[in-house]
Amino acid sequence: MAAPSSCKVVLAGTIAKSLLEEVQASLKALQHKPKLVGFLANSDPAARMYADWTGKSCTENGFDFELREVDKEELEEAVIAANSDKAVDGAIIYFPVFGTRQDQYLQQLLDISKDVEGLSHKYIFNMYQNVRFLDDAKTQKSILPCTPLAIIKILEYIGVYNSILPYGNRLFGRTITVVNRSEIVGRPLAALLANDGASVYSVDIDNIQHYTRGEGIRMSRHHSVDTDLKVEDVVPKSDVVITGVPTKSYKFPVELLKDGAVCINFSSEKNFDPSVKEKASIYVPAVGKVTIAILLRNLIRLSQNREGKPASN
Amino acid sequence: MAAPSSCKVVLAGTIAKSLLEEVQASLKALQHKPKLVGFLANSDPAARMYADWTGKSCTENGFDFELREVDKEELEEAVIAANSDKAVDGAIIYFPVFGTRQDQYLQQLLDISKDVEGLSHKYIFNMYQNVRFLDDAKTQKSILPCTPLAIIKILEYIGVYNSILPYGNRLFGRTITVVNRSEIVGRPLAALLANDGASVYSVDIDNIQHYTRGEGIRMSRHHSVDTDLKVEDVVPKSDVVITGVPTKSYKFPVELLKDGAVCINFSSEKNFDPSVKEKASIYVPAVGKVTIAILLRNLIRLSQNREGKPASN
Structure with missing residues (x-):
């Protein structure tokens, strides 16, 4: 019999604990x-x-x-x-x-x-524009929407953000797929991740958009383009897959994952079958806490x- | 004019300093x-x-x-x-x-x-077999060859090892190309990286070998297989490229790098042109210190x- 896989399951409660201490x-x-x-x-x-x-x-x-x-x-x-x-x-x-x-x-x-x-327009605007403060003197930080920021804190906790890189560039080199493009979570999340340097594929039922800061992350904030790519094109090269499909019957195609990918589900439904643990290095089954x-x-x-x-x- | 790239150059002296403090x-x-x-x-x-x-x-x-x-x-x-x-x-x-x-x-x-x-056979044997101690009571750690271990310490310092994963699995999910397969550095390095969970392509003039611990890193130590892959197949999917070609005229094909790759050169020659900084997220030009x-x-x-x-x- 094969040895068990090496997936580390990280529970939201564990991550919430360190945030609640702060x-x-x-x-x-x-x-x-x-x-x-x-x-x-x-x-x-x-x-x-x-x-x-x-x-x-x-x-x-x-x-x-x-x-x-x-x-x-x-x-x-x-x-x-x-x-x-x-x-x-x-x-x-x-x-x-x-x-x-x-x-x-x-x-x-x-x-x-x-x-x-x-969720105010001003905060959402600042987030998309990669503006981090409310005032020019940079004393008042802009507020970020809860669930996208929660996912970013999870990515920091599980080591996807590289803290040796400068603040704001810590996802440079990471490829991330986000399955959900709602205005409340999926699209702001894709923008935040791309603003931090990632190459992000935003998947919804219509198409896949690609969010980046360009080659060498030379732009100060993300731009996005529509692509003709399919899920089977983007998932095998993704280091991280984040899902938020609010449908009981939906299951992410785990067989497309690259070995050792990081998987996070923010839907209240279980978007990943337990077999995700056969391939993932880290799996975060829920984010609510x-x-x-x-x-x-x-x-x-x-x-x-x-x-x-x-x-x- | 385009903004400068976002490559962080990390010098060996900086990393050596923290090791020397230990x-x-x-x-x-x-x-x-x-x-x-x-x-x-x-x-x-x-x-x-x-x-x-x-x-x-x-x-x-x-x-x-x-x-x-x-x-x-x-x-x-x-x-x-x-x-x-x-x-x-x-x-x-x-x-x-x-x-x-x-x-x-x-x-x-x-x-x-x-x-x-x-460099004693016993140490080299332990390294390839992923045996970390000299004695059954695990009080005496086996010695690792200097340059491969130096490169591992560099990878830890620059955040390629993910410390949230269990010790011994901290490269799970990472794809690494090593250009050099000498018995002193390249081959032991590929083995060490694969033993820690990476998918490693070992490049020499004859062919490319693939070192892994299998799907889901279920094996306790690496195995390697010969492949028919070319440099242009493996580099674009590599998160990390490590070169050690002792030839002045050799230059690594930087155009094959994926955006945001980590690049490390352990040769005494400069295997990367300065243009590597246009694509890499982190570049370590030398490892001697x-x-x-x-x-x-x-x-x-x-x-x-x-x-x-x-x-x-």
Whole structure:
């Protein structure tokens, strides 16, 4: 019988632990206890579960959390009130509310100084443009969206970022496939990875886009091009494969992986069969706990920005 | 005009420095000052230069060094005498002496307890077999040949080894091309890298061999197979290219490198044109200073083995 494979399974909880220790240290240095407000205006059980989970994570880690259950039609006023409420450090709206474009209006309504999820246009713009600070003096760091940043923290933890390279170039030489091109996770993630120097293939149902900073990563930020490439062209040369397909029946074609690839799944569904462990060097089956840790980290950052503290890393 | 490329040039001196600091710490813990003896039995200016360089490195770092210049015909007796001389911790013979198979006899004549270069058959056997200790109790670490080990230390320093993976599997997922298959550096290096989990292409003038531990690195040590592959097949998929071609006119075909590859040259000739910096993420132009640091590290290890100290990492 063959020896077992050598895949190292890394659980999100392990990575979250080290991030939460950093969060604790930053929390102690603050002059006040940060408060997160959650707005629940629907009866979606998944949204309520996420709300309960954020609440539990907040209180367990020394943050205040208040769930404000409001009617859909009252949400706009409730968000406006929170925007100017000095007692509120951060807020999160559990979507879908209307399930239409009106939800984007609500998201953008939240003031950027309270946007703990990093979904405001200003933050998204800075992310795509590779702008890391809010001010010219570089004292206030821009907030990054939780799940893409969680995946970056995972890649740092598992050694895909090379810390001997200069900050901002630490993925130079890495080829990464991202299966998902949503505006919330997949596309921002591809952009962030390419901004850090990677060659990124962004896969969705229509086509594959290639995000890079050009040969020798000479450009200051990524550009992307449409390609005629297929999954079977890009996966065999990918050092890292990151999936986020929210479909129970979808399974990533593990047989295409190169031996020793790093595999990360951020979908709530299991995009990889257990056979992924026969080929991968490192497998991260889920990311949720890291995303929550990043949410708290963003809340710290918003609180620091409000207290006028200089940004730390 | 295009922005400059983003290649980080890492000098051997920088890496040697951190190794020499470790050597200093280990030196302080020893009960005696280790002594290295060099045997010079030829008039080759390169051999004398190497002898002078080892002597200088020894004295600068707190080791005793004694150069014993002997006639070729007296070398055998001189080595036998050093083998049983309690005042000698390590010895090195500057080759070529006869320039024939007799040189191998002289190399093997040196007792393994004094073989600072790690060239004794026992050490070489352990290296190829992936045996890390001399004894069953695992208190005495086997000595590795200086230049291959120097290159491994360089790969650790520049982040090619992934320290989140278990010791012995830290190159799983990496593809490495080694251009040189000498018995002193190229072949042992390919074996060491494959033993640590890499997929290694070993290039010499005749063919390309592939060294791996099999799919999922299930085997406990490498095996190698001859291939019909060409340099243009293996270089574009290599994360790391290591060259050691001792020919002034030889230049590695930089145009085949994948963007962001890591390039290391261990030849005394410059195997890479300066244009390598247009494509590489990290370039290490020479390794000599690290090799000397490893020589001193091996001397420490031999001294520890003699004092019966348990092996540290």
